[in-house]
Amino acid sequence: MSSEAKLQRALASETPEERAVVPLIPPADVGVKLNNIQGDIYPTFPKKYEAFIFFTIKDASAFRKYLGTFREESITTSDKTIEYLQRIQLVRRENIENNTKVLADVPNQFNIAFSHAAFQLMNIGNIHDQDFKHGMLKDAHGLGDIAGPQSKIGHYVPDWDEHWMDHDNPIHGVVVLASQDEANFKQGLEHVAQAFKDSIKINFTLDGKVRDGEMKGREFFGFLDGISQPALDGLVKPHTGQLTCKPGVIIHGIDGDRLKDKRPKWAVGGTVMAFRHLQQFVPEFNHFCNEHAIVKEGDKPGEAAERRGSRMFGRWKSGCPVDLHPQHDVPEVGRDPEQNNAFNFSNGRDLRNCPITSHIRKMAPRASRELSEDKLLPKPEDPVETNTVDRGLLFASYQSALNEGFTFIQKLWANDVLFPCRQDVRDDPSGHEITAPGFDPVIGANNIIPLTGRRRYAKGEDPEDLEARLELPHDFIKARGGEYFWAPSMDALKMIAEDQPMQSKEEEGDDA
Numbered sequence: 290m291s292s293e294a295k296l297q298r299a300l301a302s303e304t305p306e307e308r309a310v311v312p313l314i315p316p317a318d319v320g321v322k323l324n325n326i327q328g329d330i331y332p333t334f335p336k337k338y339e340a341f342i343f344f345t346i347k348d349a350s351a352f353r354k355y356l357g358t359f360r361e362e363s364i365t366t367s368d369k370t371i372e373y374l375q376r377i378q379l380v381r382r383e384n385i386e387n388n389t390k391v392l393a394d395v396p397n398q399f400n401i402a403f404s405h406a407a408f409q410l411m412n413i414g415n416i417h418d419q420d421f422k423h424g425m426l427k428d429a430h431g432l433g434d435i436a437g438p439q440s441k442i443g444h445y446v447p448d449w450d451e452h453w454m455d456h457d458n459p460i461h462g463v464v465v466l467a468s469q470d471e472a473n474f475k476q477g478l479e480h481v482a483q484a485f486k487d488s489i490k491i492n493f494t495l496d497g498k499v500r501d502g503e504m505k506g507r508e509f510f511g512f513l514d515g516i517s518q519p520a521l522d523g524l525v526k527p528h529t530g531q532l533t534c535k536p537g538v539i540i541h542g543i544d545g546d547r548l549k550d551k552r553p554k555w556a557v558g559g560t561v562m563a564f565r566h567l568q569q570f571v572p573e574f575n576h577f578c579n580e581h582a583i584v585k586e587g588d589k590p591g592e593a594a595e596r597r598g599s600r601m602f603g604r605w606k607s608g609c610p611v612d613l614h615p616q617h618d619v620p621e622v623g624r625d626p627e628q629n630n631a632f633n634f635s636n637g638r639d640l641r642n643c644p645i646t647s648h649i650r651k652m653a654p655r656a657s658r659e660l661s662e663d664k665l666l667p668k669p670e671d672p673v674e675t676n677t678v679d680r681g682l683l684f685a686s687y688q689s690a691l692n693e694g695f696t697f698i699q700k701l702w703a704n705d706v707l708f709p710c711r712q713d714v715r716d717d718p719s720g721h722e723i724t725a726p727g728f729d730p731v732i733g734a735n736n737i738i739p740l741t742g743r744r745r746y747a748k749g750e751d752p753e754d755l756e757a758r759l760e761l762p763h764d765f766i767k768a769r770g771g772e773y774f775w776a777p778s779m780d781a782l783k784m785i786a787e788d789q790p791m792q793s794k795e796e797e798g799d800d801a
Contacts (some may be wrong), residue, residue: 291296291797295381298459302438302579302772310332310333310518310520310525311515311525311528312332312371312374312524312525312526313523313524313525313526313575314371314375314522316523316524316602317523317544318523319522319523319536319537319540319544320536320537320542320543320544320557321369321370321540321541321543321557321558321778322370323366323371324366324367324368324369324559324779325366325558325778325780326366326367326540326562326779327364327365327366327367327400327401327460327776327778327779328364328365328366328367328369328370328398328400328538328698329370329398329400329457329465329467329685329687329775330400330540330560330687330776331366331367331521331524331536331539331687332367332370332371332374332525333369333372333539334365334370334398334465334467334470335373335374335395335469336398336467336468336484336495336499337465337468337469337470337498337499337501338468338469338471338474338496338498338499338548339373339465339467339468339496339497339499340465340466340471340474340477340478340494340496340497340563340684341464341465341466341494341495341496341497341683341685342463342464342466342481342491342494343452343460343462343463343491343492343493343494343495344460344461344462344463344464344485344489344490344491344492345458345459345460345461345489345490345492345661346407346410346411346461346462346488346489347487347488347489347490347493348487348488349411349488349490349626351486351487352485352488352489352490352748353486353786353787353788354786355469355485355486356401356453356485356690356782356786357783357786358400358484359399359446360405360482360487360777360779360782360783360786363397363399363484364399364400364401364779364782365398365399365400365422365479368397369398369587369638371393371622373393373398376394376395377393377395378392380392380393380705380778381393381613386525392469392470394467394722395469396473397466397467397468397473397474397476397480398466398467398468398590399464399465399466399467399476399481399633400464400465400776400777401464401465401776401777401782402459402460402462402463402465402562402586402774402776403774403775403777404424404459404460404461404462404772404773404774404775404778405421405422405423405773406424406459406460407425407461407462407610408460410461411785412462412791413785413791414490414553414555414560414792414793415550415567415754415793416553416556416561416775417548417552417732418561418690418691418773419692420691420692420696420773421561421691421773424772424773425563425610425771425773426447426449426453426454426694426772426773427771428614428773429445429447429449429698429768430447430736431700432563432696432700432736432768433699433700433703433704433705433733433734433735433736434447434449434732434736434768435447435448435734435736435764435767435768436733436736437449441712441721445736447736447768448767449768449769450566450770451772452493452770453769453770453772454770454796455783456649458492460491460772461489461493462489463562463564463772463774464481464776465685466478467708468483469603469669474496475584477657478494478496479546485664486587490521491756492749494769495566495683497683497771499661507606508569508682509569509571509680509681509682510569510571510598510602510664510765511606512598512602512604512606512608513604513606513607513608513623513727515522516604516608516623516629516655517532517630517649517652519534519723520534521533521534521535521536521538521539521678522534522535522536522545523536524536528627529626529627529628529630529631530630530631530633531626532630532653532655532747534642538687538688538689538694539560539687539688540558540559540560540689540692541556541557541558541559541590541689542554542556542557542559543556543557545689545691546690547689547690547693548689548690551631552789553792553793554779554790555570555777555778555780555784556781557644557778558777558780558781559775559776559777559778559781560687560688560775560776561686561687561688561690561691561694561773561774561775561776562685562690562773562774562775562776563684563685563686563688563691563694563695563696563773564570564683564684564685564687564771564772564773564774565682565684565685565768565770565771565773566682566684566768566769566771567679567681567682567683567766567767567769568679568680568766568767568768568769569680569681569682569765569766570763570766570767571680572765573765573767575594576595577736577765578594578595578597578598578765579595581759582594582596582597583596583597583600583751583752585616585617592617592618595618596725597631597694597750599611599731600643600647600750600752601644601731601747601750602645602647602648602649602731603643603644603645603649603650604623604629604647604649605617605618605620605623606620606623607619607620607622607623607624608622608624608627608629609622609623609641610625610629610630610632610643610649611642611643611647612632612634612642612643613631613632613642613677614750615641615642615643615752617732622721626683628631632655633655633733634650634655635655638722638779639696640699640749640755641752641755643746644748644749644750645723645726645748645749645755646726646727646728646729646730646747646748646749646750647710647729647730647750648729648730648731648732649703649734650709651703651708651709652698652702652703652729655703680696681747681766681769684768686769687776690723691773699732699734702725702729703729703732703733703743704728704729704734704735704747706725706726706727706728707725707726708726709726723748723755724756725746725748726747726749727745727746727747727758727759728745728746728750728761729747730745730747730759730761731765731766732766733747734764734768744760744761744762744781745761745764746760746761747761748761
């Protein structure tokens, strides 16, 4: 193998976040300048440490003043994020060529976003998103979040951590901090507290470290993460088979935003973030896979249990899709960004290859149905482990409309036992009919479990009997809280800081 081939192979083996989204240089004109978009919306912040700092505004006038300074001195824009990614890639190349371990010089990165409670406090107008207006707490029942101990028939309260439901200290906003090393990370946390002084109260901070070593790039169930990221047309160079969407699916007011004509000018360049604190029950998942292992002759130790998990996710732990390799893992396919998305559940493929209820098929049915490109989530989860028993994901997705993005996918795909229906599955040569296929076995949720004892299930998981129900007696992921936020453009942040009028386009007052 040539030295250049070795270099390219080494670069391709880096974390999926860095290899799934490759920015186009120069970018196309998509209707908004990248220096007017906050970083992490596009592209995702490169980081080893990350924090979400949730706060209540105590003094709106003082907050506006400090926000202006924070915007000028601390907010990272999209174009800067791309510059940092290029810097990291250059240093990585040099490290590989010279067998060194130099760390790229990347400063702390910040963005900021506001809840609807902040809209009311600071008189910000209508962005035409009803889910955002209502907030995630009111949406928790529809999202399927487990009912808490206070719940009873006719009265639902989600089993969330209390700080998400503290009405005396409403969450007005969140600052996202991303760092390359622990020392800078600690400085970044202190910087946020100092930047806004007494104008805010920091309610709580959720932080974590990206996994390293053998588990680099993997979430806590052990699966390679982030490789199903879609590519934004004109901004990202797509890999083979990678799903694509117009930038307006993510960013307000440009091509691809279905409500483009309704957005006020100040909303252009902004986006809505759905944040979820998700706990993963790893021992329970591993035990379930062992108890329901799918055994094949000649299996290696642990392979039968991993085969069960692969059918629940739709990928082997390496990232290799089961639609291409249903019997055994092929790790080199999982590692290769030109192969790990080279499938679409069609081309005469049998439903026995990839279960109709598998996580990746529920989240993005690809060619097996008329997939609307606006139902894609271009932000991966960030694995975070606080101790040996409390581990999970700090999940954030960005979209121009929640009911075309996160809430649609969770409610109408992951949680809907009738999706996908038979007519959504094209050209299945087996002729198999699967009625009421069930939940996404990984994130599908059923909030009435504690109240009625009804359990989740998934069909299609047994390749020999596609109608058989795989009973799911445990939730493997539990929501511990969350909220919807609007991440403004740099121009809109300036307007907020200067207390400029930010009325709805139709001047509808408090309609959103």
